[in-house]
Amino acid sequence: MAPAITPVTTSDSAPQATTVVVIGGGIVGLMAALALAERGVPVVVLEKGRIAGEQSSRNLGWIRKMGRDVDDLPLAMASERLWQAMHERVGGDVGYRQAGILYLARAEAEMAGHRAWLDAVRVAGLDSRLLGPMDIDRLVPGGTGGWVGGIHTPSDGRAEPSLASSAVARAALAKGAIIVEKCAVRGLSMAAGRVDGVVTERGEIRCRHAILAGGLWSRRFLGNLGVSLPTLPLVASVVRTAPMEGPTDIAVGAPDFSFRKRTDGGYTITQRGGFVAPLVLDSLLLGHRYLPMLRAQWKNVRLSLGRALLDDLALPRRWRDGALSPFERVRTMDPPIHQGLNDEALRNLAAAWPIFEGAAVAESWAGMIDVTPDSLPVISPVAKLPGLTLASGFSGHGFGTAPGAGQLAADLAMGEVPIVDPSPYRLDRFT
Secondary structure, eight states: OOOOOOOOOOBSOOOSBOSEEEEOOSHHHHHHHHHHHHTTOOEEEEOSSOTTOSHHHHSOOEEOOTTOOGGGHHHHHHHHHHHHTHHHHHTSOOOOBOOOEEEEESSHHHHHHHHHHHHHTGGGOOOOEEEOHHHHHHHSTTOOOOOOEEEEETTOEEOOHHHHHHHHHHHHHHTTOEEESSOOEEEEEEETTEEEEEEETTEEEEOSEEEEOOGGGHHHHHHTTTOOOOOEEEEEEEEEEOSOOOSOSSEEEETTEEEEEOTTSOEEEEOTTOEEEEOOHHHHHHGGGGHHHHHHHGGGEEEEOSHHHHHHHHSOSOOOTTSOOHHHHOSSOOOOOOHHHHHHHHHHHHHHSGGGGGOOEEEEEEEEEEEOTTSOOEEEEOTTSTTEEEEEOOTTOHHHHHHHHHHHHHHHHHTOOOSSOOGGGOGGGGO
């Protein structure tokens, strides 16, 4: 089960027509809706299950510039500025804390990677700096050491997935947006060669623009319309501890664990070096595109052949607008927890900081991430479907960049000056 989010009262019905329909009620779709509502644009968000029911409530909550691809850094920096003002913007707590992020290195090769990244982004003027073992002991006391060094960005931060989507949704509602849960979009209606509406399980809604922010479901939605979006799933398992004393408020990432303080006093912990890659039909169709990534990350990926393949094959890849869609068959993707990875994370963390030996696990969950071949999202018009803007494929980075990504999607949909250069995120880079 996903972690509980702060409840939001949404609408039971949608209007027959609006200006923009946002397909998907995750954090990116909600940010896009807020940006549109603030401009006075009529907007309806349609969510097949419940808002933030999938990865938007299951992620780690990190908001970082550190380690971002050079092309992705402007979006991360724009999103950070928006996160800093989010409390005032939405009139509620999103759990944002600018407490810094620290990456640790056990080997000199890892430090070389941090140095190379720092050199590549030096023109951006970030406050990231390399650390030695004594610096790490000072910033995160009580550890057993053994680190070659690390890299620290004090201006990076975190927010709470259990609070943020709800606060953004309430703010969008207050500004005139309409949000409807348990209302799957089956397809698009076209007129004069462009989007004229969306076809839902409850009927059609006319619109001038649509924004597809469907996360891991966007590939299947677009495939039914003859558009290819290359994404594959990865599953991360996560632990939440009960409130406890800890060594730091800095979010810390090591090669085989990560932890960060929560506003409820506990810690969110994961095996940072371990993901499950469920083998599905798309693994065969798209796997060759991911070979460079697999060669670089093979130690971190645990291949899984089992129930996921059968479940995937049971869902249709083609359907008519009047037929039951995959999005009604699976309202919420709830992958199984990999207990072995969670146990590894806790064991590795306790070996490095013994204070965590007594950590009480309050909750565990897993989340499915949609990953593109280059780990950059697609935030782009869809040329084959004029009037449709895509915002998906965030590869595990969507929460942190959601404010900028949602605004960029809104900018592109409405033909306004984009918040950042959208060219790194265009869909046609894959063709």
